[in-house]
Amino acid sequence: MERVPVLKIGDILLVSIQVDMSDQTAVQLQEDLAERIVATGCHGVIIDITALAIVDSFVGRMLSTIASISRVLDAETVVVGMRPAVAITLVELGLSLEGIRTALNVERGMELIAATRDDDHGYDDADEPGDQSTDTR
Amino acid sequence: MALSAEESSRLTGLLDEHAERITNRWVELLAASLRGRLSQAELRRQVQELHHAMIEAARSGGFDLESESAGELRAVLAELSRGRARQGFTATETATSVYALKDVMLEVLETDTTDARTLRDYVAFSSLVDQMGLFTFESFVRTRESLIADQAEQLLELSTPVVKIWEGVVAVPLVGTLDSARAQVVMERLLQTLVDTSSPYAIIDITGVPAVDTQVAQHILKTVVAARLMGADCIISGIRPQIAQTIVALGIEFGDIATKASLADALRHVLRLTGVEAARRQPRRES
Numbered sequence: 001m002e003r004v005p006v007l008k009i010g011d012i013l014l015v016s017i018q019v020d021m022s023d024q025t026a027v028q029l030q031e032d033l034a035e036r037i038v039a040t041g042c043h044g045v046i047i048d049i050t051a052l053a054i055v056d057s058f059v060g061r062m063l064s065t066i067a068s069i070s071r072v073l074d075a076e077t078v079v080v081g082m083r084p085a086v087a088i089t090l091v092e093l094g095l096s097l098e099g100i101r102t103a104l105n106v107e108r109g110m111e112l113i114a115a116t117r118d119d120d121h122g123y124d125d126a127d128e129p130g131d132q133s134t135d136t137r
Numbered sequence: 138m139a140l141s142a143e144e145s146s147r148l149t150g151l152l153d154e155h156a157e158r159i160t161n162r163w164v165e166l167l168a169a170s171l172r173g174r175l176s177q178a179e180l181r182r183q184v185q186e187l188h189h190a191m192i193e194a195a196r197s198g199g200f201d202l203e204s205e206s207a208g209e210l211r212a213v214l215a216e217l218s219r220g221r222a223r224q225g226f227t228a229t230e231t232a233t234s235v236y237a238l239k240d241v242m243l244e245v246l247e248t249d250t251t252d253a254r255t256l257r258d259y260v261a262f263s264s265l266v267d268q269m270g271l272f273t274f275e276s277f278v279r280t281r282e283s284l285i286a287d288q289a290e291q292l293l294e295l296s297t298p299v300v301k302i303w304e305g306v307v308a309v310p311l312v313g314t315l316d317s318a319r320a321q322v323v324m325e326r327l328l329q330t331l332v333d334t335s336s337p338y339a340i341i342d343i344t345g346v347p348a349v350d351t352q353v354a355q356h357i358l359k360t361v362v363a364a365r366l367m368g369a370d371c372i373i374s375g376i377r378p379q380i381a382q383t384i385v386a387l388g389i390e391f392g393d394i395a396t397k398a399s400l401a402d403a404l405r406h407v408l409r410l411t412g413v414e415a416a417r418r419q420p421r422r423e424s
Contacts, residue, residue: 080368084328087363102368104335109368 004029006036012044012113013037013075014106018051026062030069037073044113045070048106050081060095067100076116078102080109144261145195147254152192155245160184162244166237171230183234186213202268214269215276222280231277235270239263297323299330306338306407307331308400310375312345320356324363331369338410339364340403344375354389361394370410372396374403 002025007014013036019025033045047063049055067077080103090096103109152159163184168177190210197206214235221231242262246255297319302308309327313319327339341357343349361371374397376384384391397403 078368082367084325084332084363084367087328087366088324090366091359091363096362097366102366104331104337104368108335108337112368 001025001028003032006032008036008040008042009110011042011117012046012110013040013042014046014048016048016051021059021062026058030062030066033066034069034073037070037075043075043117044110045075045077046106046109046113047077047079048081049079049086050083050105052086053083055082055086055090057093057095060090060097063097063100071099076101076113078109078112080104080106144258147258148262149192149195151242151245152188152195156188159238159241159245160188162241163188163237166240167234170233170237171226174224174226183217187217187235202265202272210269211272214273218273218276219280222277222284228274228277232270232274235266235273239266242266293319293322297326299326301330301334301336302340302404303408303413305334305336305411306340306404307334307336308340308342308404310342310345310400313347315346315353315356317352317356320353320360324356324360327360328363328367331364331367337369338407339369339371340400340407341371341373342375342400342403343373343380344377344400346380349380349383349389351387351389354384354387354391358391358394370395372403372406374398374400 002019004015004017004019004025006029007016013033015029015033021029036042037045045066047066049059049063052059063079070077078101079097082102101112103112160181164177164180167180167184168175171180187210190213194202194207194210201207202211217234218231221234239262243259246259292313297309297311299307299309307327307330309323311323315323327341330336331339341360343357346353357373361373364371372395373391376396376398395403395406397406
């Protein structure tokens with residue numbers, strides 16, 4: 001059975017789907033990804049679908065499921081590299097990828113995840129100087 | 138509708154015998170109906186070609202426009218109507234070029250023979266001319282259709298530029314009516330450009346769109362949703378006051394898609410989102 005590799009880059013897990021997804025591959029990927037998120041403590045998941053020429057409701061649901069699992073494990077999911085033809089087909093079919101963030105390419109996806117993490121840290125930082133200022137007083 | 142061998146031989150005889158008179162009269166009638174938009178010499182050349190082709194077709198036995206022997210006549214007729222269609226003559230004027238022959242033949246038959254067969258000949262001949270006229274008309278329509286198809290294609294080619302107006306921002310100035318085919322082309326070009334330039338923002342400018350109805354709005358919405366699926370955000374700009382009123386009156390919902398009055402506003406909006414303006418303000422504060 002084909003397996004989709006899950007690569008760790010810094011604080012992000014990169015999943016590049018290069019094969020046609022079957023039920024088994026999808027379930028395996030979900031299991032692998034969940035385990036890796038817990039094991040590495042990563043806060044971002046990038047799913048690269050550049051190689052996918054066809055995205056149907058099955059793949060759409062798989063992406064949604066992965067995003068939901070990741071969210072439960074406190075990781076942000078970004079789907080990147082969707083082809084124009086795929087996007088047009090999805091729109092024509094009336095399918096939408098609910099709850100999934102998208103970016104044009106892996107680079108933009110990493111920026112997006114970094115930006116969201118920054119926002120979160122931003123609130124922490126905002127608290128810390130406040131604490132410091134009370135200390136100095 | 139074919140003429141019998143006997144009839145066509147008589148026709149050949151007539152056409153041959155009165156060649157000069159027929160062509161002269163024919164040219165005269167055509168010149169009158171076309172009111173000098175084609176030169177006499179040009180008309181004469183066309184008429185002589187037709188006349189010659191008819192004799193050739195009739196000489197080879199039973200005269201039938203569908204038959205192989207009438208191939209040259211068909212070619213001449215097609216050429217004639219193509220020329221007329223391209224020069225912008227009306228269908229009536231084109232068909233009259235052939236139908237004028239009826240009048241000419243009537244005159245010839247009236248003065249020439251008082252035979253009992255004359256009437257029957259004329260009727261048979263007349264139906265043949267009708268057939269030729271219809272053929273001309275069909276060629277005319279075909280030429281016009283191909284002209285229209287060519288123009289539609291040209292329009293499609295020149296209509297949809299996607300321009301990069303800032304780092305990471307592309308704009309599509311839409312001009313003209315958006316039908317399904319054009320909307321499809323626009324959508325594909327825009328999405329492809331987003332991928333090629335890896336721009337996360339696109340501005341769709343509809344200043345040049347004369348009217349926005351539900352269908353056009355639907356096309357624009359689809360494009361925006363597709364761009365979002367790919368990870369890019371779209372801003373719609375160039376909404377004129379009347380268009381805004383129409384949009385509200387039709388109850389079109391743009392949802393959370395940003396709409397701006399002008400392209401400049403849209404660009405400012407995008408730059409603010411990307412934080413470019415913040416970077417420009419800081420030096421001012423320092424100074």
